[in-house]
Amino acid sequence: MRILSVGALSGLSNTCLHRHWALNKIGDKVDSVNTAKYPVSLWFRLAHHLFLYGLPARLPDNSGANEEIKEYIDRNRYEIVWIDKGNTINANTLLYIKKHHPQAIIVSFTADNMAQRHNQSRNFIECIPLYDFHITTKSYIINDLKGLGAKEVIYSNQGYEPTFHYPRKLNTSDYSRLSGDVGFVGMWEQERCDSILSLAKNGINVRVFGGGRWKKYRGLYPNLIIEDEGLFSDDYPKSLQAFKISLCFLRKINSDLHTSRTMEIPACGGFMLAERTKEHETLFTEAKEADFFSSNLELLEKCRYYLLHEEERKNIAQAGIKRCEKSGYSNVATLKRIIRQIIK
Numbered sequence: 001m002r003i004l005s006v007g008a009l010s011g012l013s014n015t016c017l018h019r020h021w022a023l024n025k026i027g028d029k030v031d032s033v034n035t036a037k038y039p040v041s042l043w044f045r046l047a048h049h050l051f052l053y054g055l056p057a058r059l060p061d062n063s064g065a066n067e068e069i070k071e072y073i074d075r076n077r078y079e080i081v082w083i084d085k086g087n088t089i090n091a092n093t094l095l096y097i098k099k100h101h102p103q104a105i106i107v108s109f110t111a112d113n114m115a116q117r118h119n120q121s122r123n124f125i126e127c128i129p130l131y132d133f134h135i136t137t138k139s140y141i142i143n144d145l146k147g148l149g150a151k152e153v154i155y156s157n158q159g160y161e162p163t164f165h166y167p168r169k170l171n172t173s174d175y176s177r178l179s180g181d182v183g184f185v186g187m188w189e190q191e192r193c194d195s196i197l198s199l200a201k202n203g204i205n206v207r208v209f210g211g212g213r214w215k216k217y218r219g220l221y222p223n224l225i226i227e228d229e230g231l232f233s234d235d236y237p238k239s240l241q242a243f244k245i246s247l248c249f250l251r252k253i254n255s256d257l258h259t260s261r262t263m264e265i266p267a268c269g270g271f272m273l274a275e276r277t278k279e280h281e282t283l284f285t286e287a288k289e290a291d292f293f294s295s296n297l298e299l300l301e302k303c304r305y306y307l308l309h310e311e312e313r314k315n316i317a318q319a320g321i322k323r324c325e326k327s328g329y330s331n332v333a334t335l336k337r338i339i340r341q342i343i344k
Contacts, residue, residue, distance in 0.1 A: 001339075003027035004072055006065060007084030008036035013232050015111060015260050016084045018161035022331035023082060026339065031072055035088055037063040051122055059088045059121045066093040073100050080339070081106045083131075085114075087121040094130040105342055109135040111158060113254040115144035133342055139257065139279065154341060157283065159334040160263040160324065165237050167269030167321070174238050178231070180207030182303055183243030185231050186261070188213035192249040198296040200224035204303050209239060240270040244313065245306055248274035258283060263329045266290060266320030271313045273302060289316060289323040 005023050007016040009032060024030045041062050050057035065088060069081075073096065081097055081104050083089055097104055108131040112119040115138075128134070129149035135156055136145065142153045168174070182204055184196060193214075200206050200221040208214050211229035218226045231239050240246050246265045250256035257279040265272040266284065274280050276292035284290040291306070293299040306313045328334065 001027045001079045002029045002031075002076065004031050004033065004069070004076075004078045004081045005084075006033040006035060006069060006082065006086060006089065009034040010036045011232070012164070012234075013236050015158075015161075018164060019084060019109065019159070019331050019335065021161060021163070022159070022335045025332050026336055027080075031076065031078075033065050033068045033072065035061075035063050035065045035086070048121070051120075052117060056122055058090070058123050061088045061090070063088070066090050069093050070096050073097055073104075077101060078104045080104065080342070083108050085110045085112065086127065087124050089127060090123055091126040091130060094127055098130070105132045107131065107133045107135060107342065109338075111137050111260065113138050113141055113256075115141040115148070116254065118253065135338055137258075138254070140255065154338060156334060156338055157279075157329065158258060158260045158263055159329055159331040160260070160267040162267065162330050162332075165240075165264045165267040167241055168234070168238050170238060170242055175242055178235060178239040179242035180225065180244070181205040181307055182245045182247060183207045183209070183239060184247040184249065185209045185236060185239055186249065187230075189249070189252060191252050192247075193217070195249070195296050195299055196224070196247075197221075199300060199303060202300050204300065204307075207243070237264070237268040240265045240268040243270060244310075245273050245303055246270040248272050250275050250277070263324060266317070267324045267329070269317055269321055271306065271317040272320060273299070273306070283327070283329075284320060284323055287316070289319045291316065 003023050005020045007020060009017050009020055020032060043060050044062060047057040047059050086108060094106055097106060114120060134145050134150045134153045136153060137156055137158050139155045142155060145153045182199060187210055196206050200223055205223045207225040209227045209231045214226045248261045248265055250259055257277040262283060272290040274290060274292050276294045280292055286292055291302055293302055
């Protein structure tokens, strides 16, 4: 199977890049087009904001990905053209593929809620009817995507990359730099901020790697540590493992029911305490492979409990690793299931 993989293939902790690695293990020959070769330009930011305000502005293709795709299509034949969140891919590019290689299956994979405008672009909306398959990790937007013109929509869980998300052998320096009683790595959002402040207010030691708006809360409580920025490269999976309790919050702006963190924390050997949803309860057994909370009070009670029950916490973390492996949550296993369904 020959695959053309298109996406933002920059940054070691980038989940799009991790899916590209998985495609390389699945396909006989995989060519790549990087849509994130260069930093985001001023015009890109302006076009995005104009689109958010309802104007029909297309995002510029700073990377030249559309022309590069056409060049690959001219030279090779592909069974699958896999486009990971193609917000800068244009409709005429997909029409070019269909004209020159009508046998190629054109797939859109998006880990974001693409039924919401803040995740879309005019380019993407114009392309929706031209994809043969849309793969979404949001089970609740299937009908929304069909309403926007999608032909076929497949739901899939998120995945983790086993060559990046795995338990490390941590040293004293790692624990000093990256550990804590309760930890969170990620962007600021009001709801998750309220939860973390509630923990700190009630005496729980919390460490946040996120920077940005998190810095506003520095010094608010002596037991709340706000670091300058988020974590990238190997420090990210190390921190998920080093925290006694790794918090997994869901993005309210996307209405998430599970996220990439859902798989990444257990895969790294971390103890995951996540927001309770039906999808989380399906993916991991509560109090056996991870644990969940539905309110700030329950979050506080469970943090207090697990900080006092180290052996139980470690057993749950180990069971979480095994569940990731047994249920095939890795990117390779997940993408293989998707491609089998597409081919079938």
